Amino acid sequence: MVEIYSDKVMEHFKNPRNMGSLADYDAVGKVGNPACGDVMHIYIKVKDDVITDIGFKTMGCAAAIATSSMTTELAKGKSLDDAMKLTRGDVADALDGLPPEKMHCSNLAVDGLHKAVENYRKGVKE
Numbered sequence: 001m002v003e004i005y006s007d008k009v010m011e012h013f014k015n016p017r018n019m020g021s022l023a024d025y026d027a028v029g030k031v032g033n034p035a036c037g038d039v040m041h042i043y044i045k046v047k048d049d050v051i052t053d054i055g056f057k058t059m060g061c062a063a064a065i066a067t068s069s070m071t072t073e074l075a076k077g078k079s080l081d082d083a084m085k086l087t088r089g090d091v092a093d094a095l096d097g098l099p100p101e102k103m104h105c106s107n108l109a110v111d112g113l114h115k116a117v118e119n120y121r122k123g124v125k126e
Contacts, residue, residue, distance in 0.1 A: 005062060006096035012066035017073050022055045027125055029115030031108050038064040042071070042112035046120055049080050056112070063102035064109070070094050071109040080117050086110055 005013070021028075025043040032039040038060030045053035054076050058068040070091050075083045088107040092098045119125070 004099060005066075006098075008070075008094075008096045009063060009066045009098065012069040012095065013062040016056075016065055016069040018055050018069065018076070019057075020055050021057055022053055025053075025055070025125070027116045027120035029112040029117070029119060030126075031112040031115060033104060033108055036060070036064075036104065038108055040064065040068055040108055040112040042068070042109070042116045044075075044113075044116045044120060046080065051075050051078055051080065051083055056109075058109075061102070063098055066095060067091050067098070067109040068112070071113050075113055080120070083117055084114055086113065 021041065022043045022045055024045065026046045027044055029042045039058070041057045043055045044051050054072045056068040056072055058065050071086070074086055074090060074094060088103060088110050091110055092103060
């Protein structure tokens with residue numbers, strides 16, 4: 001089966017934004033999908049309830065990397081409440097769509113972001 005990715009997906013895969021962990025992060029959200037093997041870590045730096053910096057480490061397919069990149073772009077500069085409102089649909093729409101069999105990847109990236117925010121709110125760094 002050949003997967004057709006949008007130009008935006010390929011751009012974020014080839015030139016991911018915010019890739020890498022942050023040296024001084026406040027919390028991280030770690031998520032994975034055993035079925036496909038994707039693993040994502042989303043790192044956030046927060047000041048005054050706003051995500052001032054964000055990074056990610058993702059081991060996975062092109063869609064997993066692209067959705068991690070786009071999720072960080074969508075969340076950077078947002079309040080924690082607004083970051084928690086981001087959905088897998090928001091990420092897929094921002095990437096001009098994903099093949100249906102890859103939608104779980106965008107869900108995973110948003111789950112990682114939400115987990116990072118939840119950990120921050122609980123005072124848990126890891």
